[in-house]
Amino acid sequence: MxxxxxxxxxxxxxxxxxxxxxxxxxxREWNTLSExxxxxxxxxxxxxxxxxxxxxxxxxxxxVVDLSGVDLTEVPRFSSTFEEFDRVLGGGxxxxxxxxxGGHPGAGKSTLLLQTACRLAQxxxxxxxxxxxxxxxxxxxxxxxxLPTRGLKMLxxxxxxxLLAVAERERPEVLIIDxxxxxxxxxxxxAPGGVAQVRESAAAxxxxxKQSNTVxxxxxxxxxxxxxxxxxxxxxxxxxxxxxEGGSDSRFRTLRGQKNRFGAINELGVFAMVELGLKEVKxxxxxxxxxxxxxxxxxxxxxxxxxxxxxxxxxxxxxxxSALGNPRRVAVGLDHNRLAMLLAVLHxxxxxxxxxxxxxxxxxxxxKVLETSADLAVLLAVVSSLQNRPxxxxxxxxxxxxxxxxxxxxxxxQERIIEAAKHGFTRAIVPRGNAPxxxxxxxxxxxxxxxxEALEAL
Numbered sequence: 001m002x003x004x005x006x007x008x009x010x011x012x013x014x015x016x017x018x019x020x021x022x023x024x025x026x027x028r029e030w031n032t033l034s035e036x037x038x039x040x041x042x043x044x045x046x047x048x049x050x051x052x053x054x055x056x057x058x059x060x061x062x063x064v065v066d067l068s069g070v071d072l073t074e075v076p077r078f079s080s081t082f083e084e085f086d087r088v089l090g091g092g093x094x095x096x097x098x099x100x101x102g103g104h105p106g107a108g109k110s111t112l113l114l115q116t117a118c119r120l121a122q123x124x125x126x127x128x129x130x131x132x133x134x135x136x137x138x139x140x141x142x143x144x145x146x147l148p149t150r151g152l153k154m155l156x157x158x159x160x161x162x163l164l165a166v167a168e169r170e171r172p173e174v175l176i177i178d179x180x181x182x183x184x185x186x187x188x189x190x191a192p193g194g195v196a197q198v199r200e201s202a203a204a205x206x207x208x209x210k211q212s213n214t215v216x217x218x219x220x221x222x223x224x225x226x227x228x229x230x231x232x233x234x235x236x237x238x239x240x241x242x243x244x245e246g247g248s249d250s251r252f253r254t255l256r257g258q259k260n261r262f263g264a265i266n267e268l269g270v271f272a273m274v275e276l277g278l279k280e281v282k283x284x285x286x287x288x289x290x291x292x293x294x295x296x297x298x299x300x301x302x303x304x305x306x307x308x309x310x311x312x313x314x315x316x317x318x319x320x321x322s323a324l325g326n327p328r329r330v331a332v333g334l335d336h337n338r339l340a341m342l343l344a345v346l347h348x349x350x351x352x353x354x355x356x357x358x359x360x361x362x363x364x365x366x367x368k369v370l371e372t373s374a375d376l377a378v379l380l381a382v383v384s385s386l387q388n389r390p391x392x393x394x395x396x397x398x399x400x401x402x403x404x405x406x407x408x409x410x411x412x413x414q415e416r417i418i419e420a421a422k423h424g425f426t427r428a429i430v431p432r433g434n435a436p437x438x439x440x441x442x443x444x445x446x447x448x449x450x451x452x453e454a455l456e457a458l
Contacts, residue, residue, distance in 0.1 A: 006035050006036060007035075007036050008020045008021075008033040008034065008035055008036070009033065009034055009036045009195055009196075009199070009233070010024040010026065010027060010029065010032045010033055011032045011033075011034055011195055012024065012027050012029045012032045013026050013027040013029075014233040014236070015027070016036075017033065020033055020035070021033060034194065034195040034196070035190075035196070036195060036196040036199065075094050075262065076094070076095060077091050077092035077093060077094055077262075078092055078093055078095075078124070079092050079093070080092060080093055080116050080120070081115075081116060081119035081120060082112075082115075082116065082269075082280055083280060083282070084255065084269030084270060084271060084280045084281070084282075085112070085116065085255065085269060087267050087269050087307065087308075088242060088255050088256065088257045088260075088263075088267045088268070088269040088307075089240060089242075089257075089260070089262070089263060090240075090257075090260055090262045090263015090264060090267070091262075091263060093174070093215045094215070094239070094262050095173070095213045095214070095215055096209060096210055096213045096214065096215070097209070097215060097216070097239040097240065097261075097262065098202075098205070098206045098209050098216040098217075098218065098237065098238040098239050098240075099215070099216065099217045099218065099238065099239065099240045099241075099242065100180075100218045100220050100234070100235070100238045100240065100241045100242065101113065101217065101218065101219055101220065101242050101243075101244060102219075102220040102221070102222050102241070102242070102243050102244070103222060103243060103244035103245065103246075104222055104245075105221075107244045107245065107246055107253060108244060108246070108253050108271070108273055108277075108278050109178075109179075109219050109244055110132075110133075110141075110178055110219065111141070111145070111273075111277050111278055112244065112255075112271070112277075112278050113128075113176050113178065113217060113219065114128070114138065114141060114142060114145070114147065114277075115145065115147060115277050115278060116176075116217075117152055117174070117176055118142060118147040118148050118149060118152055119147075119148070120174055121148070121150075121151040121152035121153075122148060122150075122151055124173045124174060125153070125170070125171065125172045125173045125174070126151075126152055126153065126172055126173065126174045126175075126176070127153045127154075127155060127166070127167060127170055127172035127174070127175050127176070128152060128153065128154050128155070128176045128178070129155045129156075129157060129163055129175070129176065129177050129178065130154070130155070130156050130178050131156070131157065131158040131177070131178065131179060131182030131183060132178060132179060132182055133156075133178075134156060135154050135156050138154065139154075145276050145277040146276055147277075153170060153172065158182050158183055158184055158192065159183075159184065159185075159186070160183050160184065160185045160201050160204050160205070161185065161186060163177075163183070163205075164204065164205075164208055167208060167212075167214075168208075168212075171212065172214060173214060173215065174214065174215045174217065175205075175208075175209065175214050175215065175216050175217070176217045176219075177205065177216070177217070177218045177219065178219040179218070179219035179220060179221060180198060180201060180202055180205075180218045180219065180220055180234075181193040181198060181220070181221050183197070183198075183201040183205075184197050184201065185197065185200050185201055185204065187200075188200055198234060199233055199234060202218065202234050202237050202238070203237060205218070206237050206238065218238070220234070222243075235258075235259060238259075239259075239260070239261045239262065240257065240259060240260045240261065240262065240263075241257070241258045241259040241260075242255055242256070242257055242258065243255070243256050243257075243258055245366070245368070246273075246366060250365075250366050251272055251273045251274070252270065252271070252272055252273070252281070252287065252365060252366060253270070253271040253272070253273060253278065254268055254269070254270055254271075254366065254367065254368075255268070255269035255270075255271065256268050256269075256368075264307055264308075266306065266307050266370075267306065267307030267308065268284075268306035268307055268311070270284040270287075272287070284311050285310075285311050285312035285313075285419065285423060286423075287365065288311065288312060288313040288314060288364060288365040288367065289301065289312055289313075289314060289423065295390040295393065296390055297384045297385050297387075297388050297389055297390045297391075298316055298317040298318055298319070298381050298382070298384050298385030299314060299315075299316050299317075299381065299384070299390070299391065300314070300315055300317075300377050300380055300381040300384065300391050300395065300397060301313070301314050301315075301377075301395070301396045301397070301420075301425070302314075302315055302373070302374050302376075302377030302378075302396065302397055302398050303373070303396060303398045303416040303417075303419060303420055304367075304369050304371060304373055304374060304398075305371060305373065305410070305411060305412050305415075305416065310412065310415055310416045310419040311367070312396070312419065312420060312423055313363055313364060313365060313367050313369070314363075314364040314365075315334075315361065315362070315363055315364070315369075315374065315377050315378060315381050316361070316362045316363075316364060316381065317359070317360070317361050317362075317378070317381035317382045317384065317385045318359075318360040318361075318385055319354065319357045319358065319359055319360075319382065319385045319386045320357065320358045320360075321356060321357060321358075322356055322357055322358045324358075327354075327355065327356060327357055327358050327359070328358045328359070328360075329343070329358075329359050330358075330359070330360045330361065331361045332361065332362045332363065333361075333362060333363030333366070333367055333368050333369055334361055334363060334368075334369055334374065334378065335370075338372075338375075339359070339361055339378065341403070342375055342378055342379055342382075342401060343359065343382070345379070345401055345402075345403060345405060345451065346379050346382065346383070346451070348405070349404070349405030349450070349451050349452065350379070350383070350405070350451050350452065350455055352383060352386060354382065354386065357386065359382065361378065361381075361382075371410070372400040372401075372410070373398045373399065373400060373410040373416075374398070375399065375400050375401035376397050376398060376399035376400070376401055376407060376429070376431075376451075376454060377397040377398060377399075379401060379451065379454075380397055380429070380454065380455075380458065383455065383458070384458075391458070392427065394424070394425050394426040394427055395425070395427045395428070395429070396420040396425040396427070396428050396429075397428070397429045397430075397454075398410060398413075398416055398428075398430060398434075399429070399430055399431040399434070399448075399454075400431070401451060405450055405451040405452065406449060406450060406451075407431045407432070407448050407449055407450060407451065407453075407454060408431060408433070409431040409432070409433030409434045410431065410434065413430060413431070413433070413434025413435075413436075414434070414436055416430075416434075417430065417434075417436060417439070417440065417443065417445065418440055420443070421440035421441075421442065421443045425443070426442055426443055426444060427443070427444045427445075427446070428443060428444070428445050428446065429446045429448060429454055429457055429458075430445060430446070430447060430448075431447070431448065431449075432447040432448060432449050434447075435447035
């Protein structure tokens with residue numbers, strides 16, 4: 001019998017080596033190499049039948065063609081029955097695509113997919129495979145959420161070979177796997193959840209989805225730092241990687257795209273966890289602006305742009321005299337390094353010293369702000385807390401702050417101002433490059449070029 005070959009794959013970056021070593025030469029991480037056995041039967045080869053190879057050639061072309069002659073027919077989509085879900089996916093589910101949904105335990109991954117599966121099963125063939133729960137547990141949850149259960153096909157299985165055989169017989173239009181970490185192949189010697197099992201199981205399922213034009217939806221676990229558990233090559237295999245965020249102490253969940261071959265990756269979907277499962281939030285700005293009636297220093301509303309829409313969120317700053325030699329800088333929902341940079345700009349070009357203050361920053365509602373349009377709002381909230389002077393409730397701010405103290409314009413400035421006016425804000429401090437020729441009725445727009453001008457406008 002021929003000796004089984006093996007390789008060592010880095011779980012962080014996916015680089016492979018012929019022998020084990022303590023440090024990955026590619027990403028410089030230590031003790032991340034895991035053994036993966038090579039060779040043996042190709043996953044899914046025994047279950048796909050003789051026509052499986054022929055089916056896969058439809059997804060890949062063996063002919064060399066000119067790019068100008070490629071068919072530009074729009075890829076057909078169908079709705080997931082959730083508008084917020086469709087928004088993050090880029091317009092809906094694409095047949096033959098593989099979608100990976102990750103999130104912390106309790107975020108609502110299984111709940112969201114069960115709601116989607118039950119709704120889709122009323123008009124399409126859906127197969128829901130559970131490897132973590134029994135069929136009675138899933139049925140009890142569906143009954144508690146008052147979901148339509150008729151038409152949804154269920155399977156409790158962790159073997160990829162058996163799963164693909166059932167899928168070949170049932171021919172579902174949507175295949176949901178909960179979760180990929182529980183699946184295993186008989187040819188792989190490692191335990192379920194290991195690098196080799198996750199990698200090869202995902203490859204077999206993705207191959208079946210491409211061959212049969214099935215929408216594949218996988219549930220994935222995440223690590224403590226919020227990244228997807230398992231090998232990095234898993235993210236390269238699938239077409240869309242989504243992350244459902246939100247702790248158990250918050251009733252709101254945000255769905256953000258981290259990779260999407262069929263749409264933008266900066267879209268954000270907002271859901272609320274209610275008694276009957278996840279409910280869409282059509283107007284996220286309304287929930288993030290539930291401010292207290294009493295004015296407080298350090299509180300300010302900013303307009304951030306998520307995908308194709310503006311969202312109004314509140315940023316809070318708290319400065320307190322530090323009793324430590326090295327004052328703390330804590331940012332929740334914002335980049336910690338950018339906060340340190342902005343405080344340096346405030347000292348250099350605003351004349352306000354915060355080196356002896358503990359600075360705490362929080363974005364209300366659990367939203368993570370990834371763009372630079374929040375810079376000016378962060379600095380003005382810091383100034384408000386430092387001087388213990390509340391800012392007007394009708395004030396809204398956005399703008400990027402440069403290292404020389406200049407206020408740079410941000411994309412979609414006009415739409416941000418209009419959104420703020422819709423929610424009753426009457427005054428806005430914005431970059432001069434975003435100042436409209438004609439402000440919305442009832443809105444006073446103050447255009448600034450420098451940080452000093454913004455501080456003067458307060």
